[in-house]
Amino acid sequence: MxxxxxxxxxxxxFLTMLxxxxxxxxxxxxxSLGAGAQSLVLGQVNKLGSNLLSVQPGxxxxxxxxxxxxxxxxxxxxxxxAEALRSSSQVPHAIGVNALVRGxxxxxxxxxxxxxxxxxxxxxxxxxxxxxxxxxEFINETANKGGAKVAVLGSKVAEALFSGTGVDPIGQVxxxxxxxxxxxxxxxxxxxxxxxxxxxxFFQDQDDQIFIPLSIAQGQLLGVHYLQMISIKVDASENxxxxxxxxxTVLKQKHHILTDDDIDFTIxxxxxxxxxxxxxxxxxxxxxxxMAAIALVVGGVGILNIMLATVAxxxxxxxxxxxxxxxxxxxxxxxxLEAGTLTFIGGxxxxxxxIILSYLMAILMNYLDFDWDFVISPASILVAVGVSILTGVxxxxxxxxxxSRLNPIDALRYE
Amino acid sequence: MPIIKIENLKKDxxxxxxxxxxxxxVDFSMEPGEFVAIMGPSGSGKSTLxxxxxxxxxLSSGLYEFEGQDTKDFxxxxxxxxxxxxxxFVFQSFNLLARTTVLDNVKLPxxxxxxxxxxxxxxxxxxxxxxxxxxxxxxxxxxxxxxxxVAIARALVCDPAIIFADEPTGNLDSKSGNAVLEILQxxxxxxxxxxxxxxxMDTANHAKRIIYIKDGMIVGDEKVSKRTMAKxxxxxxx
Numbered sequence: 001m002x003x004x005x006x007x008x009x010x011x012x013x014f015l016t017m018l019x020x021x022x023x024x025x026x027x028x029x030x031x032s033l034g035a036g037a038q039s040l041v042l043g044q045v046n047k048l049g050s051n052l053l054s055v056q057p058g059x060x061x062x063x064x065x066x067x068x069x070x071x072x073x074x075x076x077x078x079x080x081x082a083e084a085l086r087s088s089s090q091v092p093h094a095i096g097v098n099a100l101v102r103g104x105x106x107x108x109x110x111x112x113x114x115x116x117x118x119x120x121x122x123x124x125x126x127x128x129x130x131x132x133x134x135x136x137e138f139i140n141e142t143a144n145k146g147g148a149k150v151a152v153l154g155s156k157v158a159e160a161l162f163s164g165t166g167v168d169p170i171g172q173v174x175x176x177x178x179x180x181x182x183x184x185x186x187x188x189x190x191x192x193x194x195x196x197x198x199x200x201x202f203f204q205d206q207d208d209q210i211f212i213p214l215s216i217a218q219g220q221l222l223g224v225h226y227l228q229m230i231s232i233k234v235d236a237s238e239n240x241x242x243x244x245x246x247x248x249t250v251l252k253q254k255h256h257i258l259t260d261d262d263i264d265f266t267i268x269x270x271x272x273x274x275x276x277x278x279x280x281x282x283x284x285x286x287x288x289x290x291m292a293a294i295a296l297v298v299g300g301v302g303i304l305n306i307m308l309a310t311v312a313x314x315x316x317x318x319x320x321x322x323x324x325x326x327x328x329x330x331x332x333x334x335x336x337l338e339a340g341t342l343t344f345i346g347g348x349x350x351x352x353x354x355i356i357l358s359y360l361m362a363i364l365m366n367y368l369d370f371d372w373d374f375v376i377s378p379a380s381i382l383v384a385v386g387v388s389i390l391t392g393v394x395x396x397x398x399x400x401x402x403x404s405r406l407n408p409i410d411a412l413r414y415e
Numbered sequence: 416m417p418i419i420k421i422e423n424l425k426k427d428x429x430x431x432x433x434x435x436x437x438x439x440x441v442d443f444s445m446e447p448g449e450f451v452a453i454m455g456p457s458g459s460g461k462s463t464l465x466x467x468x469x470x471x472x473x474l475s476s477g478l479y480e481f482e483g484q485d486t487k488d489f490x491x492x493x494x495x496x497x498x499x500x501x502x503x504f505v506f507q508s509f510n511l512l513a514r515t516t517v518l519d520n521v522k523l524p525x526x527x528x529x530x531x532x533x534x535x536x537x538x539x540x541x542x543x544x545x546x547x548x549x550x551x552x553x554x555x556x557x558x559x560x561x562x563x564x565v566a567i568a569r570a571l572v573c574d575p576a577i578i579f580a581d582e583p584t585g586n587l588d589s590k591s592g593n594a595v596l597e598i599l600q601x602x603x604x605x606x607x608x609x610x611x612x613x614x615x616m617d618t619a620n621h622a623k624r625i626i627y628i629k630d631g632m633i634v635g636d637e638k639v640s641k642r643t644m645a646k647x648x649x650x651x652x653x
Binding site for chain 2: 004008316317319320321322323324325326327328329330407408409412
């Protein structure tokens, strides 16, 4: 009877349902996008490796951007600082320490060239960051200390220079020059390894990179003596705090700093940064979810409106039903059931639309090269359906109540 | 025992502080199996009286006994049950559900009853009014006379003790009107009690007894001496 009654007003039922469909689909899509974004952030962090600390030159709020962002060049961090942090007696929980500078350069092999990021680093990089070699090896300690002219290519750089040539990059000599140095010269380096494709981490392409010894990057490409960053890998998450204290003590001592006000470096916990990102994405998706919930309530008001119009339009029918024996409860049940059915079908359609759209979004994100997971939590479906049925019942209640209270003879006389 | 007994029945309406006395102390009683026409001009209170007798409206004061029971203490749900099981209605304007088939319209009271086998009960009622060939027609596909016969089938379907017909021929041509009156007379012959409200003498003469009502009071109550027997001229056999 309910379905027949709704079907007899197809257009109206459909439009009423549309509000609920959009609301429910919105909630599902937004919750799914939020979960996808969080898993993306977590994935980016995990790629860098967990329990990772970074020391940056200059004092800044660890929650805010580093000093370099403001164009300030701080030269207080040097290679001997990294050496000091490698001391297992002073920083016992550090299992890897690497010093790092970076720049943008052009890499040339025979008649091919490509612009890429170069990372000047040392053998510690392999201990700090998670990656696997597709061939050859990473810069080792002897090569590092001897100032060997070697290079390790990211997969995209290797592809740009060697793909289609049939030449094994290992053993080939490439040239690298800093883009600020103009078109001449370049430092010849022998390729000793190629890193397997790793995607992006912290929203930086990890494959469009070339790794060279720190001393070459500092001395021959950048012309600096300082470091841009020292990364430290800690053995376990519970030791992160202690390690931060150890690093602070070591660097304060080395930099002859007496008070905390004079500290000229900043230690960042990568996991903490990820937490901040997670909090941001969480807050954002909560905000968007509440917007979608408002859309759902608006859909509910639509149902209220339509049901009230329906009650007015069907007053004579209600009168007739009462005249042939329907009780107040039966009339109320009928109208509630109609509102409930509308919202239930709307909710079900909303779930289907929401899942399909979320899936398409995930495909789009992956197409755009984000490691995006398609996540649909059962909780989001429960919430969406629960809220939609609740809206149906709540907003259907008043019109149903109104309908059930009609005096049969007044209802029959209604024009 | 009379099926209906009313004493000094009054009904007042209040509208914006103005009280209108529609019924001003009505007395009469009716035995099972009677066919009574309530006749009077517009505004005389005949429809109001019918609505009170059929539990669609409440009296303001006085006594109304239905099948020997004082109706004063009946609650809403019991009144709904009485309207469903003991009373059938035929309205002047048919009051059929739009966009619904003839069969489903007749089944409507059964939805609210605890009777079983709705289909065969509804089909039997439709056969009684000669509409077995219209079961699956929608109500906008049949004539006015047929609509009123559907309404009679709907009134019959729960086998009520009494059928109320409020100007049942008012919207019909004389042929269709005759068919409706013939059905009512046949139902009465089979033992159904019938109350017919009309303002036309010709229609009232189809009943066995006429109660005249004017200005909210009964001004006459008599047996019909020359009763008209309706002939539908073959409409019902179609």
